[in-house]
Amino acid sequence: xxxxxxxxxxxxxxxxxxxxxxxxxxxxxxxxxxxxxxxxxxxxxxxxxxxxxxxxxxxxxxxxxxxxxxxxxxxxxxxxxxxxxxxxxxxxxxxxxxxxxxxxxxxxxxxxxxx
Amino acid sequence: xxxxxxxxxxxxxxxxxxxxxxxxxxxxxxxxxxxxxxxxxxxxxxxxxxxxxxxxxxxxxxxxxxxxxxxxxxxxxxxxxxxxxxxxxxxxxxxxxxxxxxxxxxxxxxxxxx
Numbered sequence: 293x294x295x296x297x298x299x300x301x302x303x304x305x306x307x308x309x310x311x312x313x314x315x316x317x318x319x320x321x322x323x324x325x326x327x328x329x330x331x332x333x334x335x336x337x338x339x340x341x342x343x344x345x346x347x348x349x350x351x352x353x354x355x356x357x358x359x360x361x362x363x364x365x366x367x368x369x370x371x372x373x374x375x376x377x378x379x380x381x382x383x384x385x386x387x388x389x390x391x392x393x394x395x396x397x398x399x400x401x402x403x404x405x406x407x
Numbered sequence: 408x409x410x411x412x413x414x415x416x417x418x419x420x421x422x423x424x425x426x427x428x429x430x431x432x433x434x435x436x437x438x439x440x441x442x443x444x445x446x447x448x449x450x451x452x453x454x455x456x457x458x459x460x461x462x463x464x465x466x467x468x469x470x471x472x473x474x475x476x477x478x479x480x481x482x483x484x485x486x487x488x489x490x491x492x493x494x495x496x497x498x499x500x501x502x503x504x505x506x507x508x509x510x511x512x513x514x515x516x517x518x519x520x521x
């Protein structure tokens with residue numbers, strides 16, 4: 293069972309470089325999310341998507357862009373990486389929130405270091 | 408806005424000890440409540456959930472009861488094992504909010520020693 297798959301798992305970037313994190317899910321979920329995890333702060337929502345072709349801002353969207361061209365994929369882009377973007381990034385997916393108890397499934401994380 | 412507050416960590420216990428990790432929340436509407444667990448080097452996994460007041464979620468010996476009167480969802484386990492060492496996150500999800508975002512607590516690091 294693949295579930296939610298993120299690539300790459302690890303990456304080191306220089307300040308000012310750009311990169312894209314790829315998330316793929318095989319559960320036919322409508323909703324997809326990108327979170328970042330920082331020590332002592334839990335997970336914070338960067339961007340999310342409620343369907344193919346739609347995206348929306350979360351709590352901490354600045355410095356990131358996203359695209360959802362296909363239902364199964366959700367891409368997170370860093371336009372010009374900054375050391376403050378050093379973090380662990382988690383992708384997640386779920387069915388629509390017609391019932392808010394629906395489970396959200398997470399990928400294994402992508403460790404990004406910006407030097 | 409929604410918020411989740413967890414007890415400060417880290418928590419260190421001996422094997423077979425009783426575990427409580429406190430979680431309180433502030434939310435509009437009628438949220439669903441979750442506990443997620445993150446083992447070292449892995450992503451988050453759903454541990455248990457409760458979708459309405461007085462519901463009890465349980466899994467792998469862990470339990471949590473949705474207490475609307477105290478806005479709490481404390482995680483408990485009667486006898487912890489070394490394999491329970493992980494970071495535990497309390498989270499909520501509100502009905503009626505678009506995007507179905509989860510709001511997370513800060514996480515509590517649990518270490519269980521043999």
